[in-house]
Amino acid sequence: MKDLVRSEWEALCRSYTSDESLIRQLWDELEKAYTAKDRHYHNLKHIAYMLELADRYELESPRQDLLYFAIFYHDIVYKATRSDNEEKSAAIAAERLHRLGIPEADLLLLKEMIIATKAHLTHTDELVNLLLDLDLAILGADAERYDRYSQGVRKEYSIYPDLIYKPGRRKVLQHFLSQDHIYKTPAFQEAFDEKARANLKRELEKYS
Numbered sequence: 001m002k003d004l005v006r007s008e009w010e011a012l013c014r015s016y017t018s019d020e021s022l023i024r025q026l027w028d029e030l031e032k033a034y035t036a037k038d039r040h041y042h043n044l045k046h047i048a049y050m051l052e053l054a055d056r057y058e059l060e061s062p063r064q065d066l067l068y069f070a071i072f073y074h075d076i077v078y079k080a081t082r083s084d085n086e087e088k089s090a091a092i093a094a095e096r097l098h099r100l101g102i103p104e105a106d107l108l109l110l111k112e113m114i115i116a117t118k119a120h121l122t123h124t125d126e127l128v129n130l131l132l133d134l135d136l137a138i139l140g141a142d143a144e145r146y147d148r149y150s151q152g153v154r155k156e157y158s159i160y161p162d163l164i165y166k167p168g169r170r171k172v173l174q175h176f177l178s179q180d181h182i183y184k185t186p187a188f189q190e191a192f193d194e195k196a197r198a199n200l201k202r203e204l205e206k207y208s
Contacts, residue, residue, distance in 0.1 A: 002031070005048050012068050016100040026096055033076045041152030042075045050134040057134075057187050061127055066106055069097060070113040070131050080157045090114040122184050129184035133192075139182060139199060140192025146199040170207045173200050 006027055013023040034044045050071045058064065073093035077085045090111040097107060113128050120132050138149045157165055176182050182196045183189045 001048050002035075002044055005044055005051065006031070008051055008068070009072060012065060012072075013100060015065065016102060022099060026099075029096070030072060030076060033078075038080075038156060039078065040155035041149055042078045042156065046075070046138070047071060049137065053134055053137050054130075057130065057185070059126060059130055063106065063109070063127060066110050066113065067127055067131055069093065069102075070110055071134065073097075073110075074114045074117050074131070074135065078156075080159060086115045086118040126185065133183045133185050133188040136182065136196075137188070137192060139176065140188075140194075140196035141199070142195075143199065143202070146203075150203055166207045170204065173204045173207075176200055177204070 009027050009030065010023055013026070017023065031044070033039075034042070034047060051068070054067060054071060059067075061067075070093070073089055073096070075085070075089060076092055077088040079085060082088075093114055094107045094111050097110065098104075102110075109125075113131050116123055116128050116132060117135050120136065123129050123132070138146065141149070154165065154169075160168075177197060177200050181189050182193050182200075
C-alpha cells in the first residue's frame with residue numbers, strides 16, 4: 001500500500017520537476033507525518049483510499065493535479081488537541097509545492113481546498129466539493145471498514161475520556177445525519193449517501 005501511494009506521489013511530481021532528490025525529500029516528510037504512532041485513521045491508508053476513489057470519480061478539470069496534491073497534504077498536520085490542523089496543513093502544502101514550481105494562483109486554490117476540509121461546507125468549485133466527498137467517503141464504506149475508521153478516530157482522541165468524547169462524537173454524527181445530503185457531488189450522493197446514513201445511525205446507537 002505504501003509503495004502504491006509513493007508511486008502515485010512520484011508520478012504526480014514528475015509532471016513538474018525532474019529533481020528526484022526534491023521529490024524524495026517531500027515524500028519522506030509526508031511518509032513521516034502519515035505513519036506517526038498517533039495516526040490510527042488519518043494515515044497512509046486514508047490517503048490511499050482517497051486516491052483510489054479520486055481515480056474512479058475523476059472530474060474533467062485542467063486543475064486535476066491540485067486535487068491530488070490536496071489529498072496528499074490535507075492531513076499532513078493532524079493533532080486531536082488542535083483546532084488549526086487544516087490551516088497549518090495548507091501552509092505547509094503551499095510552501096512545499098512552491099518548490100515544485102506550481103503557480104501562485106494554483107497554490108492559493110490548493111490552500112482553499114485544504115482549509116475547506118475543516119467545515120466541509122458546499123463550495124462553488126466542484127473540484128473542492130469532490131475533495132470534501134473523498135475525505136468523507138469512509139462514512140459510506142462497508143460496515144467493517146467503517147467500524148475500523150470509527151475505532152481509529154477514537155484512538156486518535158484517546159487523550160479524552162468517554163465522558164468528553166462520547167457527547168462530542170454524538171454531536172458530529174447527528175450533524176451529518178441532519179443534512180439533506182452528506183455528500184456534495186451527485187456521484188457520491190448516489191454511491192455513498194444511503195450507506196453512510198446507515199453507518200452513522202448504527203454508531204450513534206452506541207452512544208444513546
